[in-house]
Amino acid sequence: MTPDRFEARLKRWLSAHPLKSPPPSQQSRYVDEVMTRIERLEAPVPARSWWRLPLALAASGGFACALLVMWIHASPRASLARIERDWQVLAEVDELDAVPAPSVEEELREVDQLMLAEAQPKASADAEAWIDQALDLLDQAGDDAVLQDEDPDDVLEELEALDRAEMSALPDPTSEGSSFVARRS
Amino acid sequence: MRAADSTSEDSDQPPGLGDDQVIDRVLAGDRDQYALLVGRYQKAAWSLAYGFVGNFEDAKELSQNAFVKAYQHLGRFRRQAKFSTWLYRIVANECKDFLRHRARQPRLVSCVPELGEEDDVIFEVADDAASPSQVAQHGELAKQLARAIQGLTGNQHRAFVLHHLSGLSLEDAARIMGCRIGTLKTHLHRACWQLRRRLASSEWARRIEKERLG
Numbered sequence: 001m002t003p004d005r006f007e008a009r010l011k012r013w014l015s016a017h018p019l020k021s022p023p024p025s026q027q028s029r030y031v032d033e034v035m036t037r038i039e040r041l042e043a044p045v046p047a048r049s050w051w052r053l054p055l056a057l058a059a060s061g062g063f064a065c066a067l068l069v070m071w072i073h074a075s076p077r078a079s080l081a082r083i084e085r086d087w088q089v090l091a092e093v094d095e096l097d098a099v100p101a102p103s104v105e106e107e108l109r110e111v112d113q114l115m116l117a118e119a120q121p122k123a124s125a126d127a128e129a130w131i132d133q134a135l136d137l138l139d140q141a142g143d144d145a146v147l148q149d150e151d152p153d154d155v156l157e158e159l160e161a162l163d164r165a166e167m168s169a170l171p172d173p174t175s176e177g178s179s180f181v182a183r184r185s
Numbered sequence: 186m187r188a189a190d191s192t193s194e195d196s197d198q199p200p201g202l203g204d205d206q207v208i209d210r211v212l213a214g215d216r217d218q219y220a221l222l223v224g225r226y227q228k229a230a231w232s233l234a235y236g237f238v239g240n241f242e243d244a245k246e247l248s249q250n251a252f253v254k255a256y257q258h259l260g261r262f263r264r265q266a267k268f269s270t271w272l273y274r275i276v277a278n279e280c281k282d283f284l285r286h287r288a289r290q291p292r293l294v295s296c297v298p299e300l301g302e303e304d305d306v307i308f309e310v311a312d313d314a315a316s317p318s319q320v321a322q323h324g325e326l327a328k329q330l331a332r333a334i335q336g337l338t339g340n341q342h343r344a345f346v347l348h349h350l351s352g353l354s355l356e357d358a359a360r361i362m363g364c365r366i367g368t369l370k371t372h373l374h375r376a377c378w379q380l381r382r383r384l385a386s387s388e389w390a391r392r393i394e395k396e397r398l399g
Binding site for chain 1: 216217219224227235241252253309323350378381
């Protein structure tokens with residue numbers, strides 16, 4: 001079969017057997033469906049209010065500031081809480097029973113005051129009194145040194161005399177409790 | 186159903202109210218007048234799409250898409266050609282994109298029946314004088330021809346569908362394809378040569394030869 005003849009036969013066959021028609025049941029809704037789609041396309045889009053964007057920006061900015069403030073305040077609180085927690089842990093292991101926190105504070109305060117007092121220079125009157133007292137002590141020491149030059153027997157006698165004087169000054173042991181008598185015996 | 190024939194059949198326009206007048210009213214803001222154009226060319230556009238894709242549901246969707254796009258771009262219609270030609274060009278482009286997209290889909294996951302793979306064939310094979318056996322024979326021949334048409338390449342397929350299946354004139358088919366008439370004839374000649382080669386050893390060719398001899 002030549003090409004021209006084939007084309008002629010093909011055209012004839014196609015004219016005898018055309019394409020199928022669309023189903024009539026669906027043709028009735030065709031126009032309505034197209035117009036519905038067009039109406040949907042042309043439906044007015046709800047206009048956005050002009051104040052929505054600034055309001056959204058302000059709200060987001062406020063939220064960011066609130067987060068920043070919370071973060072700043074949360075850090076010291078966290079460290080205080082951590083210190084309190086450490087104290088509790090130490091108290092639980094009885095390390096703080098011997099040195100409770102208030103006594104430590106007082107003790108430290110006293111130490112501070114003592115250090116401050118020692119660091120301060122003495123007044124001139126106190127210094128003179130101290131010098132006088134030191135000289136008196138030196139004088140007494142000089143008397144003792146003189147006593148060392150005396151005879152030891154004399155010294156013993158003097159000491160015994162002093163003992164007797166002290167013993168006589170004490171109350172009568174018999175008038176005291178039995179425990180005292182026992183201790184003396 | 187031929188697209189060229191349906192333009193006159195579907196014409197329910199009032200006398201004297203042509204496409205250009207309806208378009209003027211639509212552009213003036215009377216949107217409902219566009220329903221006249223849709224009703225006038227719905228069958229032709231649907232049939233044209235059916236010739237391309239071989240499925241009524243897809244063809245309906247594609248032709249309706251074309252009507253919506255035509256409405257959206259109605260202001261750009263320069264009226265150098267008929268509204269129907271402009272509309273068919275939009276339909277053909279929709280079908281071209283659809284077929285290109287369908288060709289990229291894996292065949293295993295494709296649930297869309299391709300041309301000639303449906304239970305019923307795309308051609309009218311039953312007539313009042315035909316017996317059931319003749320109808321069955323014609324149906325088988327129609328399936329063979331449909332598969333051969335489906336195997337045509339892009340421009341050859343478009344030219345064959347526009348001119349031979351939809352019945353558009355050479356001039357309108359060339360305008361829709363955006364080429365000269367000589368180029369369209371070349372596509373048609375090559376399309377027929379391909380079909381002849383594919384159908385040479387088929388029952389369709391033997392049947393045609395028998396009918397010729399008879």
